[in-house]
Amino acid sequence: MAEDMTTPLLSDSEAPADADAPSVCLTSPTVAILGSGDFSRSLAVRLIASGVRVVVGSRCVNRLPSGLFPEAVELRNQEGAVSQAVCLVFMALFPEHYSSLLGLRPALAGKVLVDVSNADEIKINGPSNAERLAELFPDSIVVKGFNTISTWELQTGAHDGSKQVRAVVVTEGKKKMGFHPVDMGGLSAAREIEVAPLRLFPSWSGPVVVTFLLFLFFYGYGFLRGILLPFLAQGHNAFYRLAVDLVNESLPAVALVTLALVYFPGLFAAWLQLWRGTKYRRFPSWLDNWLQRRKQLGLLSFLCAALHGVYSLCQPLRRVTLLRLVNTAYRQVH
16 A cells, blocks of 8 residues: 555646645645644655655654654654644644644744644534634634545545545645545634534435335325224224234335435436526535435335335245144144
8 A cells, every 4th residue: 555655646737726725835845744643644645645745743753663654754753843844734633732732832833734633522512623723823824624534545545535625725735635625614614524524424314314204104104094994994903914014015115206216306407407408507405415315315215125025025924924823723623
């Protein structure tokens, strides 16, 4: 893996230009990383692969095992690493340790501090880690970024993971590293970026709710029509069908409707483009979200179909067992 990371992803001539990005950081001969953890090591490997000179600052340089960082990375104490960096410093350490860097405030003045930390819990209220860092270092420029990508994505390359990097500032450095920066606005949006990695399957909530509501609808309809109404009208007791039969009758209906929800938005989007006469106008937000959830709806449709197959195999086994019990009881009586 280390051999694949020795060449830059984009050469200086191929790197896209951004008029709004701070160009002094791109021409900086050295980038400092404060911290010596897993993320710091992966970030250093990625920066070295992009042709950037990296200096890692640690409180205990002598305790770092040999071979932890690539040979091209220079290991120094925190003061030495900050002094080597011209303008860009990555804060790859825990937020509770930010206060330990107050002695470096004069050295960090005027430099860009990239906060890569995440929140400990999903809490939108209160200042973010980046905002607290900006309060501790008012003479520095604090930006948020790189916290939504993992150490694995940094080491293996952007082609193995998501290429989008959320940030509160757009920099050409991310493009040079092979990622597509997504400008999230000002530093006040840092809280939303910090809690993003803590959300469990955010794109699955809507499809799961829709599938569950469809199952409740078909299950309730089957219960009223096949069990409750015959019981009230004729006194026929069929409540034993609730566990297996009624569930097996509801699952294929849910699978078919969910599969229809997968294909319908694509057809509707194609018709909408023909009706508008152009494909360069944005879709409505509800249609855009629907199109982005088609994969989840398709997988849930397959799950319902698979469960229908399992229940269909269980039904004859259950009836055979019932017949065997009846035959055994009949033989004992006669």
